[in-house]
Each structure stands twice: as C-alpha cells, then as structure tokens.
Amino acid sequence: MRLLVVEDEPDLLSSLASVLREEGYAVDEAEDGEMGLQKALWTDYDAIVLDVMLPGINGFQVIERLRVRKKTPVLLLTARDQSSDRVRGLDSGADDYLPKPYDLPELLARIRALIRRSAGHPSATAQFGRVTIDFNAHRATLDGREIALTAREFALVGMLAQHRDRVFTRAQLYEHLFDESDDSSSNLLDVHVSNIRKKLGKNIIVTRRGLGYGIGCG
Numbered sequence: 401m402r403l404l405v406v407e408d409e410p411d412l413l414s415s416l417a418s419v420l421r422e423e424g425y426a427v428d429e430a431e432d433g434e435m436g437l438q439k440a441l442w443t444d445y446d447a448i449v450l451d452v453m454l455p456g457i458n459g460f461q462v463i464e465r466l467r468v469r470k471k472t473p474v475l476l477l478t479a480r481d482q483s484s485d486r487v488r489g490l491d492s493g494a495d496d497y498l499p500k501p502y503d504l505p506e507l508l509a510r511i512r513a514l515i516r517r518s519a520g521h522p523s524a525t526a527q528f529g530r531v532t533i534d535f536n537a538h539r540a541t542l543d544g545r546e547i548a549l550t551a552r553e554f555a556l557v558g559m560l561a562q563h564r565d566r567v568f569t570r571a572q573l574y575e576h577l578f579d580e581s582d583d584s585s586s587n588l589l590d591v592h593v594s595n596i597r598k599k600l601g602k603n604i605i606v607t608r609r610g611l612g613y614g615i616g617c618g
C-alpha cells in the first residue's frame with residue numbers, strides 16, 4: 401500500500417512518514433499543496449493524508465482539484481474544534497477527517513479503514529484456503545499458526561488479498577508497494593513473491609501469464 405502525506409511542517413512530515421513506513425506502507429511526501437496535488441494526480445495512491453493548513457493552495461483546494469480527476473481516498477487533518485473546517489472538508493470531497501493534534505493509533509486505524517472501504521472490503525480479515533490475512537494486525541496465519549512476514553511481504557500479500565478479484569501488473573505492484581525513496585535493493589518483487597510462497601504455500605500468489613499477479617488459495 402502506498403500513501404501520500406501532505407504536510408508543511410517538516411518535523412511532523414518526516415515523523416509521520418517514518419511511522420507509516422514502519423507500519424509497512426510505502427510513503428511519498430509533499431511539503432505543500434501544489435506538490436501534493438501533482439503527486440496525487442501522477443500516482444495512484446491507496447490513500448492520502450492531507451493537512452488543511454498549507455502554504456499556497458490549502459488542503460480544501462487540493463481535494464477539490466483532485467476530485468475532478470480521481471477518487472483516491474483522502475483523510476484530512478483539520479484544526480481542532482473547527483467544525484466549519486470539517487464540514488468544508490467533507491463537502492469538498494474528503495472521505496474522513498481527524499483533528500490535530502491527533503492520536504497516532506487512531507490515525508493508523510482510520511487509514512486502514514479508509515483503504516478497506518475503498519477496496520470494497522470492509523472486513524478486517526480475509527480467508528484464502530488455509531491462510532487467513534488480518535489487515536489490522538498485519539498478521540497472516542496458516543492453519544491457525546502465525547507466520548512471520550516482513551513488513552514488505554505483508555504489504556504485498558495484503559494488497560493482493562484486499563483486491564481479491566483483481567490481477568496486478570508488475571508495474572502496478574511496484575507503484576503500490578514502493579515509494580520514491582526506496583532504493584533498488586528493496587524493490588525486488590520476485591524475491592518477495594518467492595518468500596511469501598515459501599511461507600504461505602506456493603498457490604497463495606498466482607501468476608497470470610502476461611498479466612501479472614493475484615491472490616490465490618493457500
């Protein structure tokens with residue numbers, strides 16, 4: 401899952417981005433509304449975390465302009481106690497909002513819920529044969545036994561599981577799993593696929609020749 405964080409406060413931006421990366425997300429960063437909008441139009445993010453108060457074009461304007469072209473889920477960070485901000489945010493097309501200063505576990509839960517809803521899969525777990533994927537806990541079990549996956553491995557299998565009827569091309573998987581700061585050694589897709597198959601069964605990821613990858617049955 402790849403996220404965009406748009407926040408003009410450098411410390412907040414880098415700390416939030418690093419927390420999200422620890423959670424296994426690929427994260428792109430933007431320091432103002434213009435850059436945020438450009439990136440949001442250019443890349444298909446799984447969700448966008450967008451601060452309202454930005455220099456140049458503000459968060460409301462970013463959403464309004466984005467919504468003309470795309471329906472990427474947006475979580476808006478508003479000022480506390482500004483109900484007018486929340487109303488305007490939802491009216492301009494935000495999917496959810498959270499007042500600042502926010503509680504980090506709540507922010508993470510809202511991002512997960514936003515991604516699940518937009519994938520049309522509101523449930524927190526999914527079953528594929530002997531394998532169960534828990535999207536909230538970032539856990540996978542095989543016959544009820546927890547299998548240790550790296551954050552990247554979970555991100556990949558979780559992405560496929562969340563869109564169970566879809567086949568992703570390699571390019572789409574790269575776009576959703578790796579961010580602009582990833583070095584080339586981390587984005588070895590074939591290695592991740594092979595490791596996941598060793599851990600969860602060779603049929604958990606199916607290769608559709610000439611098309612790409614999809615979730616299978618563990």
Ligand code: CA
Binds near residue numbers: 407408409451454
């Ligand atoms: Ca701000």
